[in-house]
Structures are given as structure tokens and as C-alpha cells.
Amino acid sequence: MSNDSVEELWREAVEFVKTLRNIVIVTLASILILLVPTGLTKGVPLSFYLLKQSMESTVTEAVASWMRLGNSSSVTLIAGSPTGPVRVVLASALFFGILFSSPISLYLFYRYLRPALYPSERRTAVKIMLSIAGLFYGGLLYGFIVISPITIRIMLYFGAVLGVEPYINVADLYEFIVFSVLATVVGFLIPLAIYILNRVFHIDLHIRRHWRYIVVIGYAALAVLTPDPTPVTALLIMGPPLILCIAAELLASKVGKKY
Numbered sequence: 001m002s003n004d005s006v007e008e009l010w011r012e013a014v015e016f017v018k019t020l021r022n023i024v025i026v027t028l029a030s031i032l033i034l035l036v037p038t039g040l041t042k043g044v045p046l047s048f049y050l051l052k053q054s055m056e057s058t059v060t061e062a063v064a065s066w067m068r069l070g071n072s073s074s075v076t077l078i079a080g081s082p083t084g085p086v087r088v089v090l091a092s093a094l095f096f097g098i099l100f101s102s103p104i105s106l107y108l109f110y111r112y113l114r115p116a117l118y119p120s121e122r123r124t125a126v127k128i129m130l131s132i133a134g135l136f137y138g139g140l141l142y143g144f145i146v147i148s149p150i151t152i153r154i155m156l157y158f159g160a161v162l163g164v165e166p167y168i169n170v171a172d173l174y175e176f177i178v179f180s181v182l183a184t185v186v187g188f189l190i191p192l193a194i195y196i197l198n199r200v201f202h203i204d205l206h207i208r209r210h211w212r213y214i215v216v217i218g219y220a221a222l223a224v225l226t227p228d229p230t231p232v233t234a235l236l237i238m239g240p241p242l243i244l245c246i247a248a249e250l251l252a253s254k255v256g257k258k259y
Contacts, residue, residue, distance in 0.1 A: 019112040023105045031097030035089065047093035051174065054144075080169030087171035095178040102136060131192055135244075139188030142240065143181035151180065151233045187237060191244035198252035207245050214242060 034047035041049035079085060106129050113125055152173075156166055197203040207214065215238065222234035 015112060019108055022108050023101075026104050026108070027097055027101045030101040031093045034093040034096050034100075045089050045093070047096050048089050050096055051088075051092040076165075076167045077170040077173060078167050080171060084169055084171040088174045091171070091175045091178045095182070098182070099140070103133065106132060128192070128196075132189065135188045135192055136185055139185035140181055142188070143184030144177070147184050147233065147236055148177045148180050150236065152176075154232060184237060187241040188244065190241050191248040194245045195248040195252045198249055204249070204253075207242075207249050211242065211246065218242070 031047075034050070035045050037043050037045050110125060110129050114122060117125055159166055194205065194207065197205065218238045219231065219234050222237055223231075
């Protein structure tokens with residue numbers, strides 16, 4: 001390898017590290033800003049204020065309605081420990097920090113790739129970035145409106161059957177919502193990876209052929225990871241990403257036939 005090639009490779013590595021650094025800075029700055037209490041939020045950190053407002057909004061009203069059993073029993077949130085409220089604030093800051101910084105992070109990554117791309121490749125890159133954004137926010141809404149409320153409802157149902165009063169640690173509740181939503185977002189991004197593997201690297205995982213095995217293995221893993229003892233949550237988490245993966249594989253194979 002010539003000296004010029006080594007220098008070019010080094011410059012590319014430096015630019016890539018700078019891009020990653022800027023993405024980390026933007027994300028951390030968003031998280032830190034959301035930890036600041038303001039007068040508009042009545043002295044509470046901005047992240048918790050946003051999470052509380054979103055929980056009470058019409059968009060996520062399903063969470064509140066699902067958290068009621070019968071006509072009289074309702075959930076009572078408790079601190080649980082001195083660190084409980086702190087954990088809520090940190091979890092909400094992480095959630096909204098990633099949410100708000102993601103578009104900027106995508107733009108920074110695209111700006112890094114743009115000089116090395118041909119015009120047609122730039123259009124493809126823009127489509128991929130838009131797909132990432134669409135899958136990201138689609139997974140976020142699905143996790144926030146469907147997965148979390150249903151799982152909470154099922155868990156509260158078992159508590160009611162056992163005659164257990166629904167006193168829940170506030171940190172456990174909010175952390176469960178935040179991390180279950182983020183996990184759902186990751187699941188929604190997998191189809192894009194399947195498409196890129198198939199279309200760019202010509203690696204066909206044959207998901208359409210092996211979907212039964214994927215369902216069995218995925219269900220076994222989710223049964224261990226999710227607190228819901230019924231198959232409902234596992235199937236709801238696994239279903240849409242699997243369908244999207246099959247669709248991505250079909251789309252990649254169809255596009256590949258045109259070229």
C-alpha cells in the first residue's frame with residue numbers, strides 16, 4: 001500500500017471518528033439539556049415534564065386507560081427508594097435525548113458520506129435515511145401506544161387475580177416504558193438491515209423460508225426477556241418486525257431483478 005493510500009485511509013478514519021464524536025456530543029447535549037429544571041416546567045427537569053405530559057396526552061391516553069382494573073382499582077405509584085425519582089428523570093432524559101437528537105445524528109452521518117457518493121447514490125442514501133427515520137418513529141409509536149399499555153394491563157391483571165394491591169415503584173414503571181419502547185424501535189430497524197444485506201452485500205437470509213424457526217427462537221428469547229408470562233407481548237413485539245423483514249427481503253429481491 002502506497003503512502004498516499006495510507007494517508008487517505010487515515011484521513012477517512014479521522015473524519016469518521018469526528019462524525020461519531022459530533023453525534024455523541026449532540027446526544028449527550030440533548031440529554032443534559034433535558035435534565036435542566038426550568039420555570040416553564042414548574043421547577044422539575046424538562047425530561048420528566050415531557051414524559052409526564054406525554055403520559056397524560058391524548059396520544060398515550062391508552063396507557064392511563066389500560067392501567068385501570070374494573071371501576072375502582074387503580075395504580076398507585078410510590079417512590080420505592082430514595083433513588084427512584086432520580087432513575088425516572090435519567091430514563092426520561094435518555095429517552096427524549098435520543099428522540100430529539102436522532103434527526104441531527106442522521107444528518108451528520110449523511111454529511112460524512114455525501115462527498116464519497118455519486119448523485120444517484122446520494123438519492124439512495126437519502127431514501128435510506130428517511131427509511132431509518134420512518135422505522136424509528138414508527139417503532140416508537142408502536143411501542144408507546146401498543147406494547148407498553150398491553151403488557152402493563154396483563155401484569156396488572158395477574159396482580160388482581162392474586163389479590164395484590166397495585167402499588168408500583170415509579171422508577172420500575174417509567175423505566176419499563178422507556179426501555180420497552182427503545183427495544184421496539186431496535187426491532188423496527190432490523191428490516192432495513194435485512195434490506196441492505198440483501199441489496200448491497202447480496203446476502204439472502206431466506207427469512208421467508210425459515211420464518212417458522214425465527215418465530216420459535218424469537219418467542220423463546222422474548223419469553224425470557226419480557227415480564228409478561230403470556231405469549232401476547234412476545235407475539236406483538238415480534239410480529240411487525242418479522243413482517244417488515246419479509247417485506248424488505250421481497251423488495252430487495254424485486255429491485256435486484258431490475259438491474
